[in-house]
Amino acid sequence: QIEATDINFNPMAILRDFDTGKIIKENGQTIRVFEVTANSSTLQLNSAISFVSWNLNGRVPGPTLRAKAGERVRILFHNEDGSSHSMHFHGTHTAEMDGVKPVRHGKTEIYDFDAEPYGVHPYHCHIAPVTRHISKGLYGLFIVDPPEGRPPADEMVMVMGGFDINNDEKNELYAFNGIPNYYRDHPIRIYQNQLVRLYLLNMIEFDPALTFHIHANMFQVYRTGRTLTPNEESDVITMGTAERHILEFSYPYPGRYMFHPHQDAIAEMGCMGYFDVIPT
Amino acid sequence: QIEATDINFNPMAILRDFDTGKIIKENGQTIRVFEVTANSSTLQLNSAISFVSWNLNGRVPGPTLRAKAGERVRILFHNEDGSSHSMHFHGTHTAEMDGVKPVRHGKTEIYDFDAEPYGVHPYHCHIAPVTRHISKGLYGLFIVDPPEGRPPADEMVMVMGGFDINNDEKNELYAFNGIPNYYRDHPIRIYQNQLVRLYLLNMIEFDPALTFHIHANMFQVYRTGRTLTPNEESDVITMGTAERHILEFSYPYPGRYMFHPHQDAIAEMGCMGYFDVIPT
Amino acid sequence: QIEATDINFNPMAILRDFDTGKIIKENGQTIRVFEVTANSSTLQLNSAISFVSWNLNGRVPGPTLRAKAGERVRILFHNEDGSSHSMHFHGTHTAEMDGVKPVRHGKTEIYDFDAEPYGVHPYHCHIAPVTRHISKGLYGLFIVDPPEGRPPADEMVMVMGGFDINNDEKNELYAFNGIPNYYRDHPIRIYQNQLVRLYLLNMIEFDPALTFHIHANMFQVYRTGRTLTPNEESDVITMGTAERHILEFSYPYPGRYMFHPHQDAIAEMGCMGYFDVIPT
Numbered sequence A, B, C: 001q002i003e004a005t006d007i008n009f010n011p012m013a014i015l016r017d018f019d020t021g022k023i024i025k026e027n028g029q030t031i032r033v034f035e036v037t038a039n040s041s042t043l044q045l046n047s048a049i050s051f052v053s054w055n056l057n058g059r060v061p062g063p064t065l066r067a068k069a070g071e072r073v074r075i076l077f078h079n080e081d082g083s084s085h086s087m088h089f090h091g092t093h094t095a096e097m098d099g100v101k102p103v104r105h106g107k108t109e110i111y112d113f114d115a116e117p118y119g120v121h122p123y124h125c126h127i128a129p130v131t132r133h134i135s136k137g138l139y140g141l142f143i144v145d146p147p148e149g150r151p152p153a154d155e156m157v158m159v160m161g162g163f164d165i166n167n168d169e170k171n172e173l174y175a176f177n178g179i180p181n182y183y184r185d186h187p188i189r190i191y192q193n194q195l196v197r198l199y200l201l202n203m204i205e206f207d208p209a210l211t212f213h214i215h216a217n218m219f220q221v222y223r224t225g226r227t228l229t230p231n232e233e234s235d236v237i238t239m240g241t242a243e244r245h246i247l248e249f250s251y252p253y254p255g256r257y258m259f260h261p262h263q264d265a266i267a268e269m270g271c272m273g274y275f276d277v278i279p280t
């Protein structure tokens, strides 16, 4: 069992950690500024396996950046890692800001664009081989809130990632938010009848598609976060690499409930967790 | 060609067999009670291959349990198999009724919950390794009808399953309703212009996603059975493990039509059948 | 870098080439007639690899056939290839016109049916092993326009295909419209703020599902082309074999933008291209 003290970051803190940057004024324009630094560090994935990750702000996934639709955002991307990297954002922006050009060790790149459209957008390194740069840990979420916001909820982020330990282009371990089985060993506390809003991203390379399942409940799906009313309801959803959705649900009964991909082999390789639903 | 006399159950009977249990009264409450027994038996999958299945009520898939939304249901689960098993239901219920605890040989477990919400819910054994307990045959469908019911139709159930004959975590054979190629060798008779309502479940482990295709026609999709109006129309749909939908269609012309996953390799390994559309 | 002069067909021409056949009158009925010929030819997939394709009208994918909903269509299918083949259409038709019977070398088969319903329908050879007949190149799109048409747009067709060079039931190369990396080496010119309507088909065997992603923009999805209003919006979509959709988008800023499956390994094996957005 891995404790947060053994690793560089705490998956429980990552779960509900939203980085809203800092507001500056420049030539009369308001800009929301984020600082992101790439580097390498060793993750203790379980008692036997350590893994040299490439990461952003010392964590896998990287920071959950968050802005409101229409705001000007600026990402100051510092590369302190030995390899060249980049930050490619999903969403709408110019070709210049697309983040496909390598940023070398020691350099800073500035990405400037309007946060558009509202929704849930992944970002990731786009340097070839992209499979390797992603599966080493260089990815995260950029949430763009609709102008009117969304209803109050217990908001949380989960990014499904895979680890190719032996470089055979298959994953040997999987995780929600960077550390295999963390939420199995440290269940996520939520409250009975409280609306949970889960921002969920599949960032797993090498597997063609992932499923995600919650036990004993159904969820509403807001595909790509691009709607204010749900598209569908289920308790299992299939997501290709880079697909992401908002899932909403509330647990009517207290107790402990599993969540995991319904590819049970993947669940049993680390992509498994629990909700502890506290009575209210 | 496998005949029903060679096997323990008849896929043609399974197709339209709905188990509505028995109604009892207990302390003034009406309860719909189902009896399900786990056991092992050998399936003759084709002329060369027999397979020791773990099954429910002597069949793969297990019985199609059916109730109306809001009814209290009770499942009396008897485990007569040598290994421990469980019945985990999808849908809404308490943590106590989630079916993740092992039920040992000779024991009975009682699962009690409200049939909620309306829709199509898989059930399956949830004992680790889940991939093995599922792929050995311990799964089926629980249909919860909406209070107002659905329009009249020729209703049928198909569960896509895979068989890992040699325990290499890949499937060598596939089937609709337990026996490879059964509906290829014994086409399903339906009537011209008759609405067909197909309750379809993908319960295949080891393959990341399945497709399902019907020839010469389109179907309406009611995702997870959670709607009364269709979400979309196509003739191919992609389904991850444990995804299930209601598909509705009627054939305007008589004749013989194939259905199969559009991964043609999987079709050619047993997951193929025909509709014989009878003129009216 | 492969030039159109090295190959039998020009992927840039294929992109916007719609075959509307010829109108004839027969016994007072109007019929739209298409001519399609199967044959073999060698494709130069890159500087090192040539591949003996089975193809239709000398191209992979075959011709994009196009009609209006409700029109009578007739396909004169000539098989000049040494192996037996067929043309199986998706969409609605009689069992006789389903295209599952082999057409031998030197023979012509006539497929006659009403173009129904409006939408985007694949066609492909349906002779076993279907995986092989498809992956050798015998597939294409049949577009059925809604009676009222669709709004004006820059319309284009992309078919994602895979090539199993060494017959191991895995693909070593992938392509949009037949030639790996063609649109990477010859970007597709589109205009700023011009609506693009992309008819997209996944016809890749052996991979369970593909994703498709465009950079720096979102697309509207018309699933199976069966709607006149979009079902959802994203920039990544997951598609099983034979799934096809209409995607609509317009680029607000000029410049060069990638598109590719977000399974980056597949992108790096040839399924990658660029849009060059010309300022207006």
Ligand SMILES: [Cu+2]
Binding pocket: A213, A214, A215, A216, B088, B089, B090
């Ligand atoms: Cu469950």
Ligand SMILES: [Cu+2]
Binding pocket: A090, A122, A123, A124, A242, C262
């Ligand atoms: Cu991406």
Ligand SMILES: [Cu+2]
Binding pocket: B213, B214, B215, B216, C088, C089, C090
């Ligand atoms: Cu078909």
Ligand SMILES: [Cu+2]
Binding pocket: A262, B090, B122, B123, B124, B242
């Ligand atoms: Cu399940």
Ligand SMILES: [Cu+2]
Binding pocket: A088, A089, A090, C213, C214, C215, C216
């Ligand atoms: Cu992108």
Ligand SMILES: [Cu+2]
Binding pocket: B262, C090, C122, C124, C242
């Ligand atoms: Cu097809």
Ligand code: NA
Binding pocket: A069, A070, A071, A115, A116
């Ligand atoms: Na905005």
Ligand code: NA
Binding pocket: A163, A164, A165, A166, A167, A168, A169, A170, A171, A172
């Ligand atoms: Na590996």
Ligand code: NA
Binding pocket: B069, B070, B071, B115, B116
């Ligand atoms: Na109810």
Ligand code: NA
Binding pocket: B163, B164, B165, B166, B167, B168, B169, B170, B171, B172
């Ligand atoms: Na196997």
Ligand code: NA
Binding pocket: C069, C070, C071, C115, C116
């Ligand atoms: Na019509």
Ligand code: NA
Binding pocket: C163, C164, C165, C166, C167, C168, C169, C170, C171, C172
């Ligand atoms: Na191959």
Ligand SMILES: [Zn+2]
Binding pocket: A084, A085, A086, A125, A126, A127, A133, A138
């Ligand atoms: Zn990188």
Ligand SMILES: [Zn+2]
Binding pocket: A213, A262, B088
């Ligand atoms: Zn489950």
Ligand SMILES: [Zn+2]
Binding pocket: A215, A258, A260, B126
């Ligand atoms: Zn589970």
Ligand SMILES: [Zn+2]
Binding pocket: B084, B085, B086, B125, B126, B127, B133, B138
């Ligand atoms: Zn079991």
